[in-house]
Amino acid sequence: TRSPQIPGPPPHPFVGHTFQVPIVKTWRYFEKLSLKYGVLRCSFMIVVCFNKLNAGPIVKLTLAGDDMIVLSNPSDAEELLGRRSHNYSSRRPLVYAGKYLSKNLRLVLLPYGEALKRQRAAFHQMVQPRGLRSVMTGYQTNSCQAVGGYEDMQDTVSLRLLMDLVTTPTDWSHHCARFSASLVFKLTYGQQLDDDGKDLASLEDILATLMKDFYPGAHLVDTFPILDRLPDFLAPWRAGAQRKHLMEAGLYTRLTSEVRTRMGSDLGLECFAARLWDQQEKMNITPEELAYIAGSAFTAGTDTTAGTIEWFLMAMVLYPSTMLKAQEEIDLFFSSDTIPGYSAMNDLPYCFALVKEVFRWAPVAPAGIPHCSDADDVYNGFTIRKGTMIIPCIWNMHHNEAEFPNSYTFDPERFLKSPNDSPNSLTEGHYGFGFGRWVSPSALNIATDFPCRRKCPGQYLAAKTIWIAIVRVLWAFNIEPCRDASGNVMNPDPDDCTSGTACKPNHFLMNLVPRSAAHVKTIMLGLEHM
Numbered sequence: 001t002r003s004p005q006i007p008g009p010p011p012h013p014f015v016g017h018t019f020q021v022p023i024v025k026t027w028r029y030f031e032k033l034s035l036k037y038g039v040l041r042c043s044f045m046i047v048v049c050f051n052k053l054n055a056g057p058i059v060k061l062t063l064a065g066d067d068m069i070v071l072s073n074p075s076d077a078e079e080l081l082g083r084r085s086h087n088y089s090s091r092r093p094l095v096y097a098g099k100y101l102s103k104n105l106r107l108v109l110l111p112y113g114e115a116l117k118r119q120r121a122a123f124h125q126m127v128q129p130r131g132l133r134s135v136m137t138g139y140q141t142n143s144c145q146a147v148g149g150y151e152d153m154q155d156t157v158s159l160r161l162l163m164d165l166v167t168t169p170t171d172w173s174h175h176c177a178r179f180s181a182s183l184v185f186k187l188t189y190g191q192q193l194d195d196d197g198k199d200l201a202s203l204e205d206i207l208a209t210l211m212k213d214f215y216p217g218a219h220l221v222d223t224f225p226i227l228d229r230l231p232d233f234l235a236p237w238r239a240g241a242q243r244k245h246l247m248e249a250g251l252y253t254r255l256t257s258e259v260r261t262r263m264g265s266d267l268g269l270e271c272f273a274a275r276l277w278d279q280q281e282k283m284n285i286t287p288e289e290l291a292y293i294a295g296s297a298f299t300a301g302t303d304t305t306a307g308t309i310e311w312f313l314m315a316m317v318l319y320p321s322t323m324l325k326a327q328e329e330i331d332l333f334f335s336s337d338t339i340p341g342y343s344a345m346n347d348l349p350y351c352f353a354l355v356k357e358v359f360r361w362a363p364v365a366p367a368g369i370p371h372c373s374d375a376d377d378v379y380n381g382f383t384i385r386k387g388t389m390i391i392p393c394i395w396n397m398h399h400n401e402a403e404f405p406n407s408y409t410f411d412p413e414r415f416l417k418s419p420n421d422s423p424n425s426l427t428e429g430h431y432g433f434g435f436g437r438w439v440s441p442s443a444l445n446i447a448t449d450f451p452c453r454r455k456c457p458g459q460y461l462a463a464k465t466i467w468i469a470i471v472r473v474l475w476a477f478n479i480e481p482c483r484d485a486s487g488n489v490m491n492p493d494p495d496d497c498t499s500g501t502a503c504k505p506n507h508f509l510m511n512l513v514p515r516s517a518a519h520v521k522t523i524m525l526g527l528e529h530m
Ligand code: HEM
Pocket: 107, 108, 109, 120, 123, 127, 296, 297, 298, 300, 301, 302, 304, 305, 308, 364, 365, 368, 369, 370, 392, 432, 433, 434, 435, 436, 453, 454, 455, 456, 457, 458, 459, 461, 462, 463, 466
């Protein structure tokens, strides 16, 4: 018997859905598809079939002969990308961004195989704080009181963020970007960003280009790989990609070589790149791989972190009573002369829930990062062919009304409804960090285990960075909407956002007002003592 067809819109002859999938806000298109072809609105036959098979809204598209499946239900993603991760942890080979721009060295684009295992193990080793348990982000654990990790750096850099916001509040978007970039830069290379800002500008350039270059549909050669057979003079894009590679490889290599030189001096250096050099032989990674692994932290960790903080700011403008409630909680423990720190994580459950709600309400990677299957598989009666691109559509999962009622409303309370059942980690209870089989870091032998397949390896670091930034901004500022000449509130529109793999709000108007002169004085004193 033939297996049932996965529902989806009718394809065009030859090109399938290639020109139907928009490259702008693709997740919104996936949302429409999941509503149209999901359980509720599809034909009676399929409803019966779906109910029988207990499947969620899975939608299939075809891009020039290749299958693409959009998952909108976390249980499907957890089954396929988690429990069956041995088959669904690859990436679709990208000619432009993978083969030519990254020379197959970039972790996020690597297919499943030895290189991926090596790089993920090295990355995992690299981002582990010294005291493993100190990364756990639960407010019910004592972990956050443990010393170690990156807390000192997060402490200093977030204080700098507050000062920058006091000094030039209208440049808040720039300050968020600078905050996440300088933190990841310092963690990775153990040094401050250059005063002239050249390294930051180059890294931001690389990032901006990459985000465009590896977005599905960005280059025709990735849809029709046969175009790679064209000679150079008919494929000018190839030289362009190779030029970009030389530029980024040169920068990554210079930065990691500088770390190596400083390791030999008396300066004593603790940073991601230094750990990689220490472990290079044991981890069996080449200097080029090492340079790219360190560079991956920057490319994967900056826009995502900055974007999440920007979404938080927008949420506070739109939901002032939520902001007040969080500030009331903070004020119970911290007066204007004490800046909140990590030791307060357990004391601020509302703020904890608020941070989780930011991850849910506005996921910075709304369409996830596509996985790819390595072999034919059958799931709930559906055949999924080898080489199928699997899109874990985080946006759809976070707007599933059954799991998150009133999903478009920003409401931290949803994470506080049943304190006994609710997950006690910033990285759980939502799907913002993607999917993959996950082994708790404490259960790992990090020298030998392939820690997890594909799920964001920077999740703990990111969650704690965002927690401290959000709690401190709430402690220091009122975040208020602007008003027009008639005094009407001008609310920003959450739909007015960037497109691409990482999504953040387009510039919007708001006022960041220090809560008192005493708060400002405390920030200044804090910086003086750093
Ligand atoms: C708000 C912050 C962040 C969010 C929401 C986020 C989210 C994600 C998502 C959804 C993925 C794709 C997982 C999948 O394939 O299913 C991912 C991958 C990745 N993330 Fe993050 N991330 C964040 C911050 C960071 C940070 C700070 C770092 C590094 C220090 C990082 C490093 C990476 C890397 C290297 C990958 C690629 C993993 C692979 O392909 O195997 N991320 N992230």
